[in-house]
Amino acid sequence: xxxxxxxxxxxxxxxxxxxxxxxxxxxxxxxxxxxxxxxxxxxxxxxxxxxxxxxxxxxxxxxxxxxxxxxxxxxxxxxxxxxxxxxxxxxxxxxxxxxxxxxxxxxxxxxxxxxxxxx
Amino acid sequence: xxxxxxxxxxxxxxxxxxxxxxxxxxxxxxxxxxxxxxxxxxxxxxxxxxxxxxxxxxxxxxxxxxxxxxxxxxxxxxxxxxxxxxxxxxxxxxxxxxxxxxxxxxxxxxxxxxxxxxxxxxxxxxxxxxxxxxxxxxxxxxxxxxxxxxxxxxxxxxxxxxxxxxxxxxxxxxxxxxxxxxxxxxxxxxxxxxxxxxxxxxxxxxxxxxxxxxxxxxxxxxxxxxxxxxxxxxxxxxxxxxxxxxxxx
Numbered sequence: 001x002x003x004x005x006x007x008x009x010x011x012x013x014x015x016x017x018x019x020x021x022x023x024x025x026x027x028x029x030x031x032x033x034x035x036x037x038x039x040x041x042x043x044x045x046x047x048x049x050x051x052x053x054x055x056x057x058x059x060x061x062x063x064x065x066x067x068x069x070x071x072x073x074x075x076x077x078x079x080x081x082x083x084x085x086x087x088x089x090x091x092x093x094x095x096x097x098x099x100x101x102x103x104x105x106x107x108x109x110x111x112x113x114x115x116x117x118x119x
Numbered sequence: 120x121x122x123x124x125x126x127x128x129x130x131x132x133x134x135x136x137x138x139x140x141x142x143x144x145x146x147x148x149x150x151x152x153x154x155x156x157x158x159x160x161x162x163x164x165x166x167x168x169x170x171x172x173x174x175x176x177x178x179x180x181x182x183x184x185x186x187x188x189x190x191x192x193x194x195x196x197x198x199x200x201x202x203x204x205x206x207x208x209x210x211x212x213x214x215x216x217x218x219x220x221x222x223x224x225x226x227x228x229x230x231x232x233x234x235x236x237x238x239x240x241x242x243x244x245x246x247x248x249x250x251x252x253x254x255x256x257x258x259x260x261x262x263x264x265x266x267x268x269x270x271x272x273x274x275x276x277x278x279x280x281x282x283x284x285x286x287x288x289x290x291x292x293x294x295x296x297x298x299x300x301x302x303x304x305x306x307x308x309x310x311x312x313x314x315x316x317x318x319x320x321x322x323x324x325x326x327x328x329x330x331x332x333x334x335x336x337x338x339x340x341x342x343x344x345x346x347x348x349x350x351x352x353x354x355x356x357x358x359x360x361x362x363x364x365x366x367x368x
Contacts, residue, residue: 053298053344053347053348053351056294056297056298057290057294057351060289060290060293060294060297061286061290063289063290063293064286064287064289064290064293065282065283065286067286067289068282068285068286068289069282072282072285090282093275093278093279093282094282094286096279096282097279097280097282097283097286098283098286100279100280100283101283101286101290104283
């Protein structure tokens with residue numbers, strides 16, 4: 001109790017000591033959290049650790065690509081009256097997009113990635 | 120008890136009035152969203168009121184969740200991604216809380232309805248579009264033109280990239296929805312086996328031990344999935360936002 005009352009009239013040297021200690025604590029905490037941050041870029045390429053979640057993710061990526069291609073092709077067929085060509089072409093494109101999605105999600109390094117200029 | 124889909128039924132609790140011919144109803148889904156909001160507010164606001172230098176347990180939970188999301192954003196979208204911290208944090212905490220509330224007995228899983236997950240995914244999709252065009256102007260189209268591609272297959276690649284971009288909200292939303300739906304149906308089916316077996320007499324009761332232990336294990340797995348799917352949803356949001364911040368692969 002008496003110490004609390006004493007702290008009320010904080011002398012400047014106390015404040016300085018406290019802020020110095022806070023700074024040191026901040027630095028030490030920074031060192032501590034610095035390590036996980038260093039590790040995380042490797043972890044981020046595999047976003048989901050469990051195998052089942054990974055499988056789910058890859059399959060939905062493929063299905064989503066095909067679905068979007070089919071929907072776009074069907075709409076184009078209806079609007080332009082070019083049935084069945086829109087559906088055929090866009091289903092194939094959608095399948096390619098799905099495969100691309102899966103490769104991206106799986107973290108496959110594509111050739112173009114290696115040759116790209118650093119930006 | 121037998122119907123495993125019954126748990127996803129929307130029940131109207133009370134009516135809020137009409138807009139045109141449509142009745143606006145407060146459903147059990149809305150109730151659980153409201154509960155998630157209250158739980159989040161209680162988690163984030165009450166323990167951080169004191170702002171102690173040495174955090175209490177509740178305060179350190181709030182601080183840890185902040186740091187977790189902040190690290191996720193910085194490792195995927197860089198420092199500039201921190202602009203979107205409120206969005207990503209809200210999405211993560213909302214999905215996580217709603218998933219966990221759905222695991223409580225008599226709980227309702229809001230994210231097992233595709234309307235909710237599509238709405239969230241479209242929110243992210245349009246945020247990426249609007250911010251991408253606002254920040255990069257037409258340079259946002261570089262997203263669809265990967266560098267180092269020969270000119271004669273470029274049109275094809277651009278088509279495929281556009282389709283791949285358009286398919287994002289679908290895979291983003293279906294993943295969360297399908298995981299929650301499938302998990303809860305599996306739980307209900309195995310729980311149904313227990314009741315059916317134990318109705319067969321003493322041998323059935325002994326046999327019911329197997330599905331019972333499975334249900335226990337699956338419940339633990341569902342807690343993992345609830346967290347993991349919220350995390351995956353957040354990290355994909357970060358990856359998509361990263362495209363808006365730095366287009367051109």
